[in-house]
Amino acid sequence: MNDTAPGGLVDRYDLVVFDLDGVIYLIDQPIPGAVDAVSRLRQRGRRIAYATNNASRRSGEVADLLTGMGVPATPDEVLTSAAAAAEVLADRLPAGAAVLVVGADALRAEVRAAGLRPVARADDEPAAVVQGYGPQVGWADLAEASLAVRAGAYWVATNTDRTLPSARGPLPGNGALVAALATALGRQPDLVVGKPEPALFRTAGHRTGAIRPLVVGDRLDTDIAGAVGAGLDSLLVLTGVSGVADLLDAPATMRPTYVAFDLAGLTDPAQVVAVPDGKRAGDGAAPTGWTVTRDGAVIRLSGAGDPLAALALLCDAAWSGGSVSTVTADSDNAREALHRLQLAG
Template identity: 45%
Template sequence: MTPVANAAAPVDRRAPEQSGAPIDCVLFDLDGVVYHGPEPISGAVEGINFLHDQSIPVSYVTNNATRTAEVVADHISTLGISTTPAEVTTSAQVLAGKLAAKFGTGALIYLVGATGLATALESEGLRVTRTLDDGPVAIAQGLDPEISYQRIVAACEAITAGIEWWATNPDYSMVGPKSRVPGNGAFIDMLARLTGSQPTVVGKPSPHMMEFAAHRCGAQRPLMVGDRLDTDIEGGNSAGFETALVLTGVHDIHDALHASSELRPTYILPSLRSLPTLITGSAQPASDETSGSAACQIVDGELRVDESAQDSVSTVESALRLAWEAMDRGEDVAPGNLPRRIHD
């Protein structure tokens, strides 16, 4: 995986909020959480519209820097979830904001990327160039599906010359029509190998994006919801937020069991349909002692969950916490009969 340069180091999994303050903002990943391609994931519309009904702000945080916030918002709205561009945070916006803060309005930025990144840079009052002859102060790199060999060579020359190198996200691959295809992280890796340098990366799992989105919402106790431990959950944890792994995408309960401390979620959600239960406080964090703890134990190095409670969120969270504590003491814990996914 492409390293995230200049990002805050991951922090240990935090104790959940004890002050009694309510969750006042929910940040969502998109693919695998809200939708699969053009279709909404079961439970997503109900869960997010519940937040709207409760006037709880939401923000959709996406590493995709090729699309503008307007395009992303339109896509979500077509699913039956009314969304404005202000509710979308892209890695391109975060990168543009960081560059504007550092170099000031009017600074000249060498663009390696598509429309989404160009629009974000210009929205921050930055000037965009595609030639090094103009004397840019920094390189802004996002995925460019039309990149040429000559542009790659130019980027290598600029990085080697010492121009600051910033990138939107470290996602190494994406799902294409017939296979996995290169993402921005693949191009970062190539440029890093060629130049011996590393960029400042603002997208997940860097905390920059989470902090940017939560600040826009004015949140005091944000929750990050995602389907990937190594981007969504790690990013939320690194920002010091509570996190929820939703089981409708890439990673499942067994993945969470074996996750290192900085990738462990605070909560488990079968789908976004379970959001009301979590938000209203009837869900318990995975680190709390719950009634579910009586339904799970470790026997001969394996988790054993009472069959009558295998679909219980609280029991699964208690089982994970029990296993994590044992693993942190150096013990090996196998999944046993712990389910991979549960349903709401």
């Protein structure tokens, strides 16, 4: 239905870099179809990496979790923001320097493994504060971090994800906790390590020697923005945080190269569509059947065809100028397509 390679989208790339939460699994349960999708990539001999902003698990723990779900993985395939943050601090600070850790035990372990000394109180005069997601993080932790930063500690955030996905819906992420501390301090962290910063993606490429990686994620503001910043192609899957409504409203810095409902789009050309970005003229062209018109902030879809083909045209119309307030349908088939895309008809 689109311009992907005949054998599948993945055959255009020599490395696939997956986000985890919302792409491979939700919390600790695999997303339907994810196990089979990764297995098909392994069978094709495609190199794989996992890059996650979640700082609550170490690389080995993540690899064990994936393997337990039926997705074989090794620690060297997993890149976490916790490990990346610890490496950054190890390069900046002398061995054994005190680092106040706000986050889970995994982040403390990464700091210790990097040759630094994790502490919990500002009275220990830490040279740096590193802040990552942890379900037990509370006011007392933020208070100690605030005192340490005010005293001159270098402040590093593993990531600034505002939310994290769950089976019950989005929950507050590390970005929400970073925002609380930033409000108290009146400033932002000195450094953010995780996505949308491009470091994790670039590290994955360097580790594997890949020339053309593809980033697969569920969040426009982290996964896709990070890929755009790193100059890499990306696939947005609609199994996690960002939906089609978010996509239609996305600025150029958060627009993916491709969109699919799930990971089947990696190998099945009928399950993925290229979306226009103003630079790839004609890439998002859909088969005949759909007509999209725009009147101010209102977009109208009529005709019949594949919902993903309609999505490419909707993106083209939405990104052609100004924000979109309403997407409407002028036919029963169009209403069904908008329902499939989780847009009001």
